[in-house]
Amino acid sequence: MSDQLRVGDRVRWNSRTGAVTGEITEVHTSDFEFMGRxxxxxxxxxxxxxxSDxxxxxxxxxxxxxxxxS
Incomplete structure (x- = not known):
């Protein structure tokens, strides 16, 4: 499914605290830094x-x- 996701899509993912919903704000296709990593x-x-919503x-x-x- 990953090749079908785009900016603005509503998604769900798992975190340490449980399921989280939110929106894709950026798609990265080359190496980058985020939060020092x-x-x-x-x-x-x-x-x-x-x-995160x-x-x-x-x-x-x-x-x-x-x-x-959806």
């Missing part, structure tokens, strides 16, 4: 910056960790 990604394996905080996940919600 180097994130490795490519066109074939992008990473997605998502904003509950906290408005951002996280970054690979596509396989995200599930589209």
């Amino acid at each position: 180097r994130r490795l990604c490519s066109e074939a394996e992008p990473q997605y910056k998502v904003r 509950a906290t408005q905080l951002h996280a970054v996940h690979r596509g396989e960790a995200l599930h589209r919600v």
Whole structure:
């Protein structure tokens, strides 16, 4: 599914505190830094910056960790 996800898509993912819902705000297809850590990604394996509905905080996940919600 990861190649179908786009900015603005509503998604769900698991965190330490349970399921979280939010929105994709950025799609990264080349290596970048987030919160002091180097994130490795490519066109074939992008990473997605998502904003939590509950906290408005951002996280970054690979596509396989995200599930589209309606």
